[in-house]
Amino acid sequence: MPKDSLDDLNSRLKAFAQTRNWEQFHNPKNLTMAMIAECAELVEHFQWLTPEQSMNLTQEKHDEVTLEMADILIYLIRCAERLDIDLIGAVERKIAINEARYPVEKVFGDARRASEYED
CATH class of the missing domain: 1.10.287.1080 (MazG-like)
Structure with missing residues (x-):
């Protein structure tokens, strides 16, 4: 939007x-x-x-x-x-945080919480 x-x-x-x-x-x-x-x-x-x-x-x-x-x-x-x-700014910020917390190579096809992934 x-x-x-x-x-x-x-x-x-x-x-x-x-x-x-x-x-x-x-x-x-x-x-x-x-x-x-x-x-x-x-x-x-x-x-x-x-x-x-x-x-x-x-x-x-x-x-x-x-x-x-x-x-x-x-x-x-x-x-x-x-x-x-600013909701748009907040969403953009949250997307960036989620991209860092859930890198594709680590989470692809897996829907666990961030804390459940091994480092």
Whole structure:
């Protein structure tokens, strides 16, 4: 997602909250609590599915999952705005960290945690 798109979403979400006088409720604690609740709702859609079923959702289920993901992103963007975190920069930084922690020649085809690989 281009950074300007993320900035545009942030502006719309901030305006939405300000217009409704909800900024008072949009603190990092409340936003992260709301986000984890939405994450749990997303998990519910996949809870008893096989991996294959999770890759082949009905259109109705796909639409429901889409909206849950949107809720999660909304709360994440709002929380980042409140904490003055550049999400794109944070993701780029995290990718660089993961590339160093999980070099291809060491982890190819293996999904263990970094601490489980021998040095």
